[in-house]
Amino acid sequence: MSATPQSSASPNISTPEFVAMTACLMALNALAIDVMLPAMSEIGRALNVSNPNDAQFIVVVYMFGFGFSQLVWGPVTDRFGRKRVLTGVLIAYVLFSLGCTLAQDFTSLLIWRFCLGIASGGTRVIATSVVRDLYVGRGMARIMSLVMTVFMVVPILAPMLGQQILYVFHVWQSTFGLLAAGGFAMLIWSFFRLPETRPPEDCTPIDPASVLKAYKTVFETREALGYVLGSGIIFGALFAFVSSSEQIFNDVFKRPDIFVYCFAIPAAALSIANFTNSRIVEKLGQRRISHAAVIGFSFFSLVLLTVVHFFGPNLVVFMALFALIFMNFGFIGPNFNSMAMEPLGRIAGVASGLLGFATTTMAAAIGGFIAHQFNGTLTPVVTGYVGLGLLTLIIVLFTEKGKLFSAGEDAPDKA
Structure with missing residues (x-):
């Protein structure tokens, strides 16, 4: 299928x-996580954090606010449309970001970060919903891959x-x-250039019965539920690395001076993969x-664990x-995302919210x-990667009834 609007x-x-x-x-979320990574140790010292590992909560509490809020933003944007809700959440994003600058202790900073996560959750739900409003199937996978290619420039x-x-303002x-x-x-930018992609006739009620019915639809759709859970598990790997990355380069490799450059390498690999996916997905398919x-x-995680165990960190x-x-x-x-969303076009906001919840709150809990x-070695993180990869593979096997690499998305797209 072409990537023309549907x-x-x-x-x-x-x-x-x-x-x-x-x-x-979507990058506003990545910016809120990654821009302050070089400052985590300084924040911990300035706000008198006793355990260095506790500075990770700056990321974790943000992700919980980001994840849980999407369960609310989904029904809200399905009811009131995309653009009006987006304007509100972006205003909140600005205000809560400024609130973080006013924090005088670690607890108040965590509260502001949680609120910032709530606002940021709305941007993620609406961004994914807008794409699903306009594209389906492999076309959606292609657009999401292009989106992720640009998005990954931010990390x-x-x-x-x-x-x-930090160097300039200290x-x-x-x-x-x-x-x-x-x-x-x-x-x-969005106020003047983004149109409303949710037609008024498609807006759904926000009463509890309708919301519960929409979520029930997600849980009853085997493909959607399977890839939502799979996304939540595998994204735990991303948050495990983000939360511990500064400590890995400071304590394991003793190279804090090259942290930002080394952090860019896996992000660049992600971006290359996303762009490549956008070029090949319509031919090969998401599955x-x-x-x-x-x-x-799973394989490369196991190789890394083996190398670390027998030869130590290099x-x-x-x-x-x-x-x-x-x-x-x-x-x-992007492929798990499009396969989870594909059968749920009528409730795209709810589906996007639940997917976002799984890939953030669930992933943040696992990754956190x-x-x-972290104990000063690579073993906990790499062992976690092996476990997450194998568990995701089991979920995929269950979702696809034991059959991998099928062309299930070749079936007619669902609206």
Whole structure:
């Protein structure tokens, strides 16, 4: 299927601008996580955090707010449309980012971060819902891959931006000021350029019975539920690395000076995989690509664990294998996303919210648990990767009734 719009609400906006805007909306989340990574140790010291591992909660509480809020944003945007809700959440994103700069203790910072996550959850739900409003099947997978290609530029650049801002302003609060500026820029851009993609006649009631019915539909749809759970499990790997990355390069490799550059390598591998996926998915299909990627993710994680166990940590080997792991990860995300969303077009907001909940709250809990086991070695994180890969493979096998690499998406697209 081509990637031409499949909705009567086709936007009066070019595809490149649409992809760029959607990617930047999703990137506000990545920016909120990654830009302050170089400042985590400084924040912990400034706010008198006793256990260095507790600084990871700056990421974890944000992800819980981000994840849980999407269960609410889904029904809200299905009821009131995409654009009005987006305007509100972007205003909140700016205000809560500024609130983080006012925090005088660690507890208040965590509260502001949780609120920021709630606002950011709305941007993620709406971005995914808008794509599903307009595209289905392999076309959606292609657009999401392009979105993720642009989106992944942010994890590459954000830590570098955060580090440079710290060098210029010498205060950790400046990193949150950058978030406010990014949110304001997206508020202006989307307000004037993004059309409403949810026709009024498609808006669904927000009463509890209708919301519960919509969520019941998701849980009763085997394909959707399976790939929602699979996404939640495998995305735990991403958050485990993000939460522990600064400690890995500081404590294991003793190279904090190259942290931002090493952090960019797996992000670049993800971006390459996303772009490659956009070029091949319409020919090969989501299942063939993502199923092979889950196997590849598990295999390279096992290889890395074996190397670490027998030979110890080596920065070059670690980065090479980690790039391969994340390249496989890049072929999983957009394809799992499109397969979960494909049969749920009528309740795209609810479906996007539940998918976002799984891939953030569930993943943050899993990734946060793995990262908190950090003991000065690579073993906890890499062992966690092996377990997550194998568990995801089991979920996929259950979802597909034991049959991998099928061309199930060749069936007629569901609206």
